[in-house]
Amino acid sequence: MKHSKSFFMDYLAANSSNYGKTAQLFEDYHTLLIKANKRINLFSRKILPEDIWLNHFYDSLLPLLYGFDFSGKKVLDFGTGAGLPGIPLAIMQDKMIMHLLDSRLKKIEQIEIMIKKLDLDNCYVLCKRLEEIGRKLVLVNGLATTAYDVIVCRSVAITNILLKTMMSLLNDTGYVILYKAKRLEKELVNLETEIFDGIDFPEKERKLIKIKKQKVLS
Secondary structure: OOOHHHHHHHHHHHHOOOHHHHHHHHHHHHHHHHHHHHHOOOOOOOOOHHHHHHHHHHHHOHHHHOOOOOOOOEEEEEOOOOOOOHHHHHHHOOOOEEEEEOOOHHHHHHHHHHHHHOOOOOEEEEOOOHHHHOOOOEEEOOEEEOOEEEEEEOOOOOOHHHHHHHHHOEEEEEEEEEEEOOOOOHHHOOOOEEEEEOOOEOOEOOEEEEEEOOOOOO
């Protein structure tokens, strides 16, 4: 595969309606991530800066590669960490509303700085645990908002308790998207799921698991 940045930029050129603006946002985000990661461990420092383009940015956009459209939707990024996958998705589809949730204040503070510098007015931060944001009602900047259309989760191990909470935060037609590698948690085995795979990544297997709103058994 060609150099990961070139590969990613080729993807943007083919899929962005405003390539110049979108490419610059990712360039700026890349720079901000590297600087912030020196102050606080937002993601593994074993990953080289040049590998962020593929391992974090391209990977975050997997739902778009599989045809998901979040325009006009309210999306929660659960366990956002460094703003992934939420910020890349929000850059590509600026008509969505993205809530970036993490319980670690230092990470949320860095994410808030980044979204302000990137001028992403469709992104909002939430420093809470998932179960603390309640059923059907979420407070963002002091304002109440309704249930989510989509919840994305890229880096959190899934338990039945978390699944139940996510289901309670979805509207009736909502769904969860989990980013997974080879192994799926046993909690997912008995659920009605849809698996998307087939996109090759160097030296790893990657898939998405879509879970429509449903009852989760203990």
